[in-house]
Amino acid sequence: MADNNKVVIIGANGTMGAGAGCVFAGAEYKVTLLARSCEKAALGFADAQNYARAEAIAERLSVGAYDADLEREVGGAAIVFESLAEDLPLKRQFFELIDNSRRPDTIVASGSSGLSIAEMARGRSDSFRRNFLGLHLFNPPQVIVGAEVIPGPDTDPAVVKSVIAMLTKRLGRKVIVTKDMPAFVGNRVGFKVLNETAQLAAEHGVAFIDYLIGPHTGRAMAPLATVDLVGWDVHKAIVNNVHANCEDEAHESFAMPGYMNAALHKGCMGDKTPERGGFYRRAGKQVFVLDPKTGGHESYQKPAPIEFVEKMKRLHHVGRYAEALKVLAEARGADADICRRVVLGYVSYALNRVGEVAASTADVDTIMSYGFNWAPPTAIVDLLGAKETVAMLQELKLTVPASVELAASRGTKMFPGGILEYGRTFVG
Amino acid sequence: MTKPAPVYVLGGAQTDFSRNWSKEGKHFVAMMREATLGALEAARIEPREVETAHVGNFAAELYTKQGHIGAFFLEVDPAFSGLPTSRHEAACASGSIALIAASAEIEAARYELACVVGVEQMKTVDSTTGGDILGTAAWYEREAKGIEFPFPKLFGRLGDEYDKRYGLRDEHLAHISAVNYSNAKRNPNAQTRNWFMSESHAQRESKFNQVIGGRIKISDCSQVTDGSVAIFLASEKFAGVWAKRNGKTLADIPRILGWGHHTAPLEFDTKVAESRDNAYVLPHTRQAILDAFKRAGIASAAELSGIETHDCFTTSEYMAIDHFGITKPGESWKAVEEGVIELGGRLPINPSGGLIGAGHPVGATGVRQMLDCHRQITGSAGDYQVEGAKKFAMLNIGGSGTTSCVFIVGK
Numbered sequence: 142m143a144d145n146n147k148v149v150i151i152g153a154n155g156t157m158g159a160g161a162g163c164v165f166a167g168a169e170y171k172v173t174l175l176a177r178s179c180e181k182a183a184l185g186f187a188d189a190q191n192y193a194r195a196e197a198i199a200e201r202l203s204v205g206a207y208d209a210d211l212e213r214e215v216g217g218a219a220i221v222f223e224s225l226a227e228d229l230p231l232k233r234q235f236f237e238l239i240d241n242s243r244r245p246d247t248i249v250a251s252g253s254s255g256l257s258i259a260e261m262a263r264g265r266s267d268s269f270r271r272n273f274l275g276l277h278l279f280n281p282p283q284v285i286v287g288a289e290v291i292p293g294p295d296t297d298p299a300v301v302k303s304v305i306a307m308l309t310k311r312l313g314r315k316v317i318v319t320k321d322m323p324a325f326v327g328n329r330v331g332f333k334v335l336n337e338t339a340q341l342a343a344e345h346g347v348a349f350i351d352y353l354i355g356p357h358t359g360r361a362m363a364p365l366a367t368v369d370l371v372g373w374d375v376h377k378a379i380v381n382n383v384h385a386n387c388e389d390e391a392h393e394s395f396a397m398p399g400y401m402n403a404a405l406h407k408g409c410m411g412d413k414t415p416e417r418g419g420f421y422r423r424a425g426k427q428v429f430v431l432d433p434k435t436g437g438h439e440s441y442q443k444p445a446p447i448e449f450v451e452k453m454k455r456l457h458h459v460g461r462y463a464e465a466l467k468v469l470a471e472a473r474g475a476d477a478d479i480c481r482r483v484v485l486g487y488v489s490y491a492l493n494r495v496g497e498v499a500a501s502t503a504d505v506d507t508i509m510s511y512g513f514n515w516a517p518p519t520a521i522v523d524l525l526g527a528k529e530t531v532a533m534l535q536e537l538k539l540t541v542p543a544s545v546e547l548a549a550s551r552g553t554k555m556f557p558g559g560i561l562e563y564g565r566t567f568v569g
Numbered sequence: 570m571t572k573p574a575p576v577y578v579l580g581g582a583q584t585d586f587s588r589n590w591s592k593e594g595k596h597f598v599a600m601m602r603e604a605t606l607g608a609l610e611a612a613r614i615e616p617r618e619v620e621t622a623h624v625g626n627f628a629a630e631l632y633t634k635q636g637h638i639g640a641f642f643l644e645v646d647p648a649f650s651g652l653p654t655s656r657h658e659a660a661c662a663s664g665s666i667a668l669i670a671a672s673a674e675i676e677a678a679r680y681e682l683a684c685v686v687g688v689e690q691m692k693t694v695d696s697t698t699g700g701d702i703l704g705t706a707a708w709y710e711r712e713a714k715g716i717e718f719p720f721p722k723l724f725g726r727l728g729d730e731y732d733k734r735y736g737l738r739d740e741h742l743a744h745i746s747a748v749n750y751s752n753a754k755r756n757p758n759a760q761t762r763n764w765f766m767s768e769s770h771a772q773r774e775s776k777f778n779q780v781i782g783g784r785i786k787i788s789d790c791s792q793v794t795d796g797s798v799a800i801f802l803a804s805e806k807f808a809g810v811w812a813k814r815n816g817k818t819l820a821d822i823p824r825i826l827g828w829g830h831h832t833a834p835l836e837f838d839t840k841v842a843e844s845r846d847n848a849y850v851l852p853h854t855r856q857a858i859l860d861a862f863k864r865a866g867i868a869s870a871a872e873l874s875g876i877e878t879h880d881c882f883t884t885s886e887y888m889a890i891d892h893f894g895i896t897k898p899g900e901s902w903k904a905v906e907e908g909v910i911e912l913g914g915r916l917p918i919n920p921s922g923g924l925i926g927a928g929h930p931v932g933a934t935g936v937r938q939m940l941d942c943h944r945q946i947t948g949s950a951g952d953y954q955v956e957g958a959k960k961f962a963m964l965n966i967g968g969s970g971t972t973s974c975v976f977i978v979g980k
Contacts, residue, residue, distance in 0.1 A: 194777045197773070459602070559606070
């Protein structure tokens with residue numbers, strides 16, 4: 142029998158692998174961190190200690206290398222968590238090795254942020270496919286508690302149930318189950334907005350867009366700074382995957398801007414390449430910002446204040462979120478039009494995913510709120526008013542989600558929680 | 570003396586103590602709004618029904634350069650305009666003093682429904698400045714001025730005093746810390762719910778667990794927390810109407826069965842000198858507990874289902890164990906070793922995670938403890954519920970054992 146308290150992390154030297162190791166060890170699992178070499182795995186070990194802010198986590202962690210240790214370690218594991226690069230052939234190669242080493246009841250979870258779970262499981266044994274699923278954690282997993290569980294075509298429902306119980310009860314996660322579609326729910330919705338803002342930056346500039354669609358629109362961090370944090374390589378992999386494999390009302394929002402492809406080609410990947418930067422580059426205390434028109438970085442200039450933005454920030458500062466959104470609704474001018482289109486576009490696109498990739502509006506809310514730290518879409522609808530939201534969506538020629546139409550016609554509230562659940566997502 | 574009129578606890582709400590409101594770019598009034606609006610919704614009370622408000626806050630003047638905190642209650646809802654409001658300060662016991670003031674008004678039949686709000690925004694300053702501000706809860710000039718992190722040092726000395734009188738092993742303090750962190754993992758509003766903690770981490774001094782005052786390591790300390798909590802106290806008349814419209818009877822509603830409130834001399838040395846010949850290190854704290862027992866008509870802690878106590882440091886929880894009479898004086902370690910204080914133990918202490926695990930927004934802590942007592946008695950504490958809880962106690966302390974407030978809540 143597998144040790145029911147043992148977890149093996151494949152790809153443990155990466156940020157997500159080490160972070161997942163920290164999360165599992167924090168929940169009192171015995172965790173083996175595997176990488177190409179013990180030296181690489183030791184990097185993940187050190188990262189996990191730093192994330193936990195506790196040397197004592199070492200008591201629950203061990204390291205190993207694929208060649209020497211994978212077969213033995215996987216053979217004793219209750220859970221194998223794969224956290225390799227987003228490269229399907231590479232993942233499939235490892236799943237074959239795992240399939241040959243695992244016990245019949247070992248659960249195997251892929252941490253992919255959007256590749257096909259069915260493709261990963263294809264060709265594996267019956268027992269593997271019954272016990273295999275996607276388990277998408279968000280970065281950094283020791284801080285962000287949202288999680289997506291993605292059953293494959295043959296995943297045993299009992300396995301899904303036990304993984305959800307483990308995630309919620311032991312790992313403190315906020316979990317949703319999604320369909321096996323590109324980028325799942327969180328990244329599909331989130332990267333639609335992030336890429337849309339990157340497209341807008343081509344015309345309006347990076348600093349201006351991050352100011353206009355900043356944290357006051359219901360997000361912990363400005364959108365282009367978020368892309369830098371995520372990494373441009375990851376951003377490209379996600380938007381290209383959705384653009385190539387999904388046909389929906391926002392198809393063109395997933396087209397990676399040309400200036401981003403050019404900068405990425407030169408090695409600009411965001412925060413992970415500090416010398417080349419991304420949308421921003423820091424040198425000591427100086428901040429430089431990318432000029433999409435030239436591809437160079439210029440000294441950062443704070444955008445001139447916009448009245449409605451400053452008003453919204455002042456209202457969030459004192460906890461008057463509904464009034465802040467009314468300001469957005471009533472603001473006039475081209476800047477307000479851009480901001481409204483992005484915010485209402487988010488609401489429309491997110492809630493239109495219900496029935497397609499997401500099971501419910503509550504699931505969309507959960508993953509955007511706890512995976513991205515963005516305002517739950519239905520909370521935005523409630524704060525604006527459902528009828529008013531419908532009118533704004535129609536004016537912007539955006540699809541009105543059926544759930545919003547229903548709330549408007551019945552006069553009902555959409556967000557199941559209250560101010561204590563969404564307040565943190567509006568930043569002053 | 571005639572028996573005072575009963576004071577009912579109708580419920581309330583709290584903010585998520587893991588939030589950093591400065592990072593969110595927010596003023597503490599946003600915190601008060603969220604907690605109070607959440608409480609109105611949770612307790613199904615209309616704003617126009619509230620007749621008086623009491624706000625517990627320690628040091629908004631120092632953390633945020635803002636005084637006159639009671640008046641901020643009016644910012645929550647237009648219906649509150651004109652309400653009598655006040656702010657109460659007794660360091661970490663500020664929330665309890667607000668509760669005592671509100672319950673006294675209900676007992677005196679001045680008002681039928683009071684809202685008590687605790688609020689503190691602490692992450693506006695760096696840790697050294699914050700430590701200095703907390704020093705004003707002691708006699709600042711004599712005990713804190715020029716001292717880095719004075720309070721861990723003062724509560725380290727409480728441990729030293731136990732050690733001198735009875736003997737004290739740090740491993741028992743580490744276990745208290747580990748239990749609080751473990752309980753906090755069950756509390757969806759606890760600040761440390763996703764933090765790593767293990768008993769061996771709490772046992773040892775290390776890079777991430779440094780000594781910050783005497784025998785006190787980081788793992789022995791409560792947290793620097795932004796948070797607000799709001800709760801409603803009501804007269805029998807209002808509680809009766811409220812019960813009816815919620816399909817309940819008066820007997821279903823928790824009430825304050827007893828309370829105790831004593832103040833000891835401000836300086837720690839004076840306290841210790843005063844208690845030299847006493848079996849209890851902090852006899853005024855002991856007396857506040859005994860007063861609450863007497864008013865509640867209970868003979869001992871054996872009649873309690875659990876306790877939410879003031880664990881600003883592990884030494885203060887160690888003190889609470891014998892002062893509640895769970896063990897003989899100086900023998901708190903026995904309750905620690907026997908698992909009495911753990912969830913599932915004979916008398917769980919801090920199922921919420923306490924100040925160490927759940928967090929310690931100073932002026933809000935007493936109100937948070939009252940809310941957790943209410944949750945326990947109404948069976949609504951979720952994963953940290955003490956099964957079948959009938960009577961719950963709370964002990965809230967200001968300063969180095971200076972102001973002690975105790976409440977016992979039950980049906």
